[in-house]
Amino acid sequence: MKLFKPKSKASITISLLLAVIILSGCWDIRDINHRVLPVVVGISTTDDDLYKVFLKIPEPVEEMTKVKIVSGTGETISKAVDAISRNMESSVDLLHVKVIMIERKTAEEGVKDIIAGFMRSREVSSKALVTICDQDLNEFFSILSTKELHGTTMLDFFEKNAGWNAEIALTRVWEVYRSIHSYTRDVAIPLIAAGKTTTYEQIGSAVIKNGKMVEQISNDETLLFNAFKGESAHGQIEVLNHASVMIIGNNMHHHSELTEKQPFLQSRIKLKVVILETRGKTTSATIKKELSTLLTGRFAEMMAKLEESEADILGLGQFYRNKITRKELKNWRSEYYPNLKMDMQFEIDIQNEGYLRTT
Amino acid sequence: MADKSLHVMLMYIISHLGLIFFMYPGNIISSTSQGHWLPILVGILIHFIFIFIYMKGLSYFPKKDIIRIYSEVGKGTAILFIVPVFLYFSMILLITVRAYSEIITIVFLSETPLWAIMLLMISISAYIASKGVEVIFRTGLLLAILFLPIIIFIFFTSFQNVDWRYAIPFDANFGFLTKRTYYEGFFAFSGGFLFLGFVQPYLSYKRKHVLWAAAFLIPFFIFSVYVPVLTFGQATSSTTFLPYVVAVDAININWLMFDRVTMFFLLSLISFIMLFLALVSWKAIRILSHYLPSIRPVKLLIALSAAVFFSCFLIPDWKDVEKLFWWNTFLRFYVLVAIPLSIFFFGLRMKGKDSNETV
Structure with a gap:
């Protein structure tokens, strides 16, 4: 069905030309x-x-x-x-x-x-x-x-x-x-x-x-924050007493528990690192151990600070959404979060050691 | 008559997509604070039930549109059903033109006067409508080829910032049934399906294909609500007016040369809306010219468009748009429920009569 047949092409042409005026959109224009x-x-x-x-x-x-x-x-x-x-x-x-x-x-x-x-x-x-x-x-x-x-x-x-x-x-x-x-x-x-x-x-x-x-x-703590967010820790240098390494990848595993308003979070963060520099006699085992204690300590320090200020920048409350009702979740930052106990474990994998061998 | 299932399917998809992504997510999010899947699912279920009944009913009347079906049944029925449908179409035209022009000014054309946008929307859709149903469906095919890939691409990238844990708490309740916004959200389900009963004399389609098209829409119904909820959380997304659009705004694609993908997304959807308006005006004109056969349809179309355009000026601000939206909800449910059921009922009765006669 055609509702309408234009009588002449002229009328179409005129209406199309008129449309140009509107189509330019030229009002209040600033070059x-x-x-x-x-x-x-x-x-x-x-x-x-x-x-x-x-x-x-x-x-x-x-x-x-x-x-x-x-x-x-x-x-x-x-x-x-x-x-x-x-x-x-x-x-x-x-x-x-x-x-x-x-x-x-x-x-x-x-x-x-x-x-x-x-x-x-x-x-x-x-x-x-x-x-x-x-x-x-x-x-x-x-x-x-x-x-x-x-x-x-x-x-x-x-x-x-x-x-x-x-x-x-x-x-x-x-x-x-x-x-x-x-x-x-x-x-x-x-x-x-x-x-x-x-x-x-x-x-x-x-x-x-x-x-x-x-x-x-601090900046070091921001690195942990980014690593936790999965905002690839790529290209990151950690300086220890014996070596500096670059983190090239991380993945995390969390397990959350809640017993009577006492949240408990078990986190395992797996870091893949590359060794950049060493000082003195260093073995990969010491590097692994030192890095893991360093990060665990740093993390605990940051958590203490954050819990005191009741600011959940890591979004840990997200892990408790299935355990706390929405009504209670409103009080997450004031009632649950400050009591949060965290068991943080870093597992370090040394991906490669560059051109040199470490013992 | 050729089988135009593809055209009908695409038309079905794009007219619904245009309706889904704007107000619908906001309506659902404000109707419940957790377990959004339940209100969405209820909507989808109702949608499926009624289009199935509607199409089943229509299949008893091959090659007849619903205007003829009703007028053959009797004058009283025609008034009882056709008048509300016509009113409903006029209301849809009025509300859609007004609401979407306002959305356009909110989202990108903040300095353009409303009347210019409304004029553009009305005149383009009236022009398409004047060309008849085949042009509408062919335009639908063209728009689908041009814009559907963009929409689907952006739909997938909008998952960029989601945190799936925001979906929890998962348990839902039926509290949303008491909320006004939930019923207002039904325009996304009930706006587009009536055309199936209008195009029968011109195009033939397979019922199964339309159901496939409706099934294709399910993920869009679900994730248009869930993407903002998963990105921002319920508490934040309920403060926004167009949650999905805000979520799309937060997409950051480094390798894409365009900074704001929202613009592409919105313009594609606006073109879908224009086609939807064309289809609705065409349906309204079909009804009018059936009862006023002496006036040329194109004149009726111009009169209707002008009436819609000028009525839009009677709606000064968004509060009034919302009021109209609410009033139209009653009409919408009447149309959603009564038309499919009555068509089905008349179909059954006619079938019964036929078989009696042959016996």
């Missing part, structure tokens, strides 16, 4: 040369409870990209960005923001609203990375502006196929948002400062619980 696309957003709060926003904008100058840093304040982040936009010759577009940097003081007060704002507006991708700056953001960005920087340095620092390293916790906006609401999950966020010889320096990782920074863990 790309009139937009600035910041890669990094820095957020801090001022004393009178306003947000101060810093934008790090790559600027093409004669076949090079230079970096410009601008800032503005406002009651909300979008207001502050708007203020910057007003004072600039082109409009600010947050579409390509890759890294969000929050000042430590602000993070300790809580980032709930900031993160929820990013999730809501969808302008900033929910895949953007979140970091915390261990120093005053004013200071940090003024140090950065004195250095000759390439346009995307901060991004490359985190990029998995560029400068990323297994001691850096990769945490994205949506993961922070999840930790605000989830009963059993918190996150760790890298803690960054301007470096002395390098551009940046990672001091450790901030532990975020319900959108607030509550604790800090």
Whole structure:
């Protein structure tokens, strides 16, 4: 059945031509040369409870990209960005923001609203990375502006196929948002400062619980955090008294038990390592033993710290979802988690020893 | 008349896919806090039962559409069944156009005025509808070839961030039956199947194939809800408006040159929705022109589209859309239950009469 037969081709042609007007979509359009696309957003709060926003904008100058840093304040982040936009010759577009940097003081007060704002507006991708700056953001960005920087340095620092390293916790906006609401999950966020010889320096990782920074863990502990997450510990160097090794693979096995509000978790982490360097007389047996005691000790120390702050960054509560009802799970962090006993065992496999033999 | 089972199957799949991924996951997630599989399963079961009854009933009337079936039974029945179906179609058109335009502005075209998007959706679907049923089904084949691979690819990659332990606690209860949102979620089950009774005079299809198409949709029904739950957890995903879209936003594929795969996903689904709208307008026009044979169908189509377009302006904000959604739920259940059962009943009665006559 045909409902309709056009009388002439002319009418079709005219209506198609008319469609061109709509199809161009040309209203409120801003050309790309009139937009600035910041890669990094820095957020801090001022004393009178306003947000101060810093934008790090790559600027093409004669076949090079230079970096410009601008800032503005406002009651909300979008207001502050708007203020910057007003004072600039082109409009600010947050579409390509890759890294969000929050000042430590602000993070300790809580980032709930900031993160929820990013999730809501969808302008900033929910895949953007979140970091915390261990120093005053004013200071940090003024140090950065004195250095000759390439346009995307901060991004490359985190990029998995560029400068990323297994001691850096990769945490994205949506993961922070999840930790605000989830009963059993918190996150760790890298803690960054301007470096002395390098551009940046990672001091450790901030532990975020319900959108607030509550604790800090060291770089070594972040490595364990990443290994636990299965975020391949690849290319990682562990220094012991007698040798340094590289972890090239890990797999884990967990067994969870619960006896009257007393959770017990048995974990076996199997690490595959490659020996890189040895000092003095070393056998593979000592390396295995030392590595395992070192990691076990380090892990226990980190767990003690985490349990005290009631922040479950390893997501251990996930293992108890089948043992605790949903209603009770709500209290996981306050009632169960601090009592958690963990039996951690590292099994070390030495994959290869390089060109030399060890005895 | 050629067997067009493939076209019917594809049409069945794509019109449902367009409906599944947007509001349906949110409706299910807010209807229960654990054991989402039960509400989904109940929905799927009801869906299967009624399409089976519907098709069984239709098979008693080869080459007749439901308008003829009802008008041959009697004038009273025609009013009792055809009028609600027509109302239902008009409501679907109105709500879908309005709701999806709003979703488009939320997700990507944040600065485009609503009327422009609504005009685009209505005019394209009205144009396709004016070309008749064969064009609709051929367009369906084309859209399926172009976009179905993209949808399936993104559907699989959306499992990237899942943590299967979020599926626990597994035990479910029937508490969702008391929740309004659960019934609102039924539009994903009941929106698309009525066309099977309209295309019979033009296309023939095998019942078995349609059931296969419905079976193909089962994983999409399940995982459109479970992917956000497994990625974010129930507590977080219940705070989002379009949970599945947010979950797709969190996909990070390094080797893909596109940063936001969500855009491809959404645009494919929007094209499916446009085709769905075309099909619904065509059905509505079939009903209208059966009762108003003196007016040319294309004029009716233009009048209906214009009416829908202008009625959309009477719905100022999302709260009103939700209200309409709820009102339409009654009509939807009437259509979902009464049409298949009545067709089946009339079919049986007619068969009984026939066999009596031959005896």
